[in-house]
Amino acid sequence: MAEAVTQEGITEVGTMKRQHYSMIINGERVESSTGEVFETYNPAKGEVLATVAKASKEEAEKAVQAARNAFDHGKWRKYPIGKRARVLNKIAAIMRERFKELVEIEVLNSGKSVGAAQVQINQSIEDFEFYAGAIVGHRGEVNNMPYGFFNYTHKEPVGVCAQIIPWNYPMMMAAWKIAPAIAAGCSVVVKPASLTPITAIILNEICHEAGVPEGVVNTIPGSGEVVGDYLVQHKDVNKVAFTGSTPTGRDIMEKASGTLKRLTLELGGKSPNIVFEDADLEAAVPGSLFGIFFNTGQSCEARSRMFVHESIYDEFMEQFVAKTKKLKLGDPFDKGTHVGSIISRSQLEKIDAYVQSAVEDGATILTGGKEMQIEGFENGYWYEPTIIVDVTPDMKAVREEIFGPVVVVEKFSDEKDVIKRANDTEYGLGSAVWTTNQARATRVAHQIEAGIVMVNSPFSAFPGTPFGGYKQSGFGRELSVETLDLYMEDKSVLAYYGSKPLNPFGV
Ligand code: NAP
Ligand code: MG
DSSP, X not given: OGGGSOTTOOOOTTOOSOSEEOEEETTEEEOOTTOOEEEEEETTTTEEEEEEEOOOHHHXXXXXXXXXXXXXXXXXXXXXXXXXXXHXXXXXXXXXXXXXXXXXXXXXXXXXXXXXXXXXXXXXXXXXXXXXXXXXXXXOOEEOOOTTEEEEEEEEEOOEEEXXXXXXXXXXXXXXXXXXXXXXXXXXXXXXXXTSOHHHHHHHHXXXXXXXXXXXXXXXXXXXXXXXXXXXXXXXXXXXXXXXXXXXXXXXXXXXXXXXXXXXXXXXXXXXXXXXTTOOHHHHHHHHHHHHHGGGGOOTTOOOEEEEETTTHXXXXXXXXXXXXXXXXXXXXXXXXXXXXXXXXXXXXXXXXXXHXXXXXXXXXXXXXXXOOOTTOTTSOOBOOEEEESOOTTSHHHHSOOOSSEEEEEEEOOHHHHHHHHTXXXXXXXXXXXXXXXXXHHHHHHHSOSSOOEESOSOOOOTTSOBOOSGGGEEOOBSSHHHHHHTEEEEEEEEEOOSSXXXXXXX
8 A cells, every 4th residue: 555655645546545544532543452453455456455453342441431431521412502513514514625535435445436435425424414403403392281380301312322333335324323423412432344444433533623522432443243242232331323234233132132222223125126017217217227236236225126017027127137237337436437346255255145046046147147357456346237037035035135236026017916025025124116106106105114215216315314124124213303312312301380389198
């Protein structure tokens, strides 16, 4: 990496200023007490990008105590709300100034296309702006009481929050969690994914630069099974917010029960994409394409199970396959690139195993289905956008989350039947409906068992829309006003104001 750093330390496209990233505890850059570091990669090239300090339980403990101290004795939660909001807006402003650098680092550390990274960094900025506004208007209720009594709910921050982040949207998932938590007055310990720790560390530094007091935001890269687990069971942690796989979510829920922590779990998905016979194909084809292949299919709400009405199946599939073949994979920094690399070799092997299992089960691959070699990126992790047909509902590739650029397609003939089949999954995160019939759109939207229904929309969420799952996709909502309540307790204050003293026992 050294040769990529200019003398002035200015970032150029595809280069980085630093070769080592420290964790952040109590406002300071900290190394591991064990001296341990780990390497983080550029998955597009399969090359080491930087080293990162690896937190041990000792640093996890220090981070929890820093957050606890900031919450119990610090000033952040006592600031007037307008002042907290100003700091959140300042975080957003600094992120905007450093937009290009943040995008570059996100691309380098995740292999995603520059277009995808731009959208996600921009949304991360807007998350802070959204919560700066939302917290100002967030208030409790005055409740109707019998005469002589007055009751209101006082909203108080829940305390110290452990926030465990996945690798598919490294900065955006950190922003989804940090912004509402600190807006509410909480302190946080962020555990980024080991594959993509860098932008969360930089975001923590930006929080300090903007005026967040020390200890309010701490970031400890390290093993999920060691430090993640430690945070989840720690008695001084009041809440865990987690995004990642359903098995890890289950494990966290079980372990967090020991101290009855508040929990938000954003887990996996196998989201249906239903194309009715009356759909506008000019919208449905590119929307369905984006629905599965954006972020290289590594998205919890990827529309990975497609149902197409039999009467338009041939026409739709002809266009869908043709457009899939047109998708450009390659240099993530090239503006013309649609689909980036896979995050790691092991994720690529997992994806390929699912595709091969579908073939063994009797399915047909219409396009894709194997690893790709890209000139200049030969050691990176690339997989062809893949469409699988002739599938049955019991196949592993149809039931389980693949988390890659792979879609399975089925035909249907009847609205009632397709709703039943769409709901035949343990998951319930996203779903998409393509139809020009408004009554049908509403009817179907209300029967789908999922936290999110996209009607004629390729996009699933913006700051302000609740994001979260039904069934085994987890619970709790992020990105919305409701999220603030998940970082707060509602205290009921009941007061008696009558002039006659009350003596219920009458003694
Ligand atoms: P994962 O195990 O759920 O990891 C997500 C986060 O949890 C990471 O920060 C991870 O740390 C941490 N973690 C892991 N084990 C933990 C534990 N026992 N206690 C506390 N925290 C823990 O996901 P993964 O292993 O990276 O990916 C496996 C599969 O999960 C993927 O193939 C995909 O299907 C799914 N996934 C879903 C999402 C989503 O957005 N729903 C995101 C990512 C992955 P480390 O990075 O150090 O392990
Ligand atoms: Mg894991």
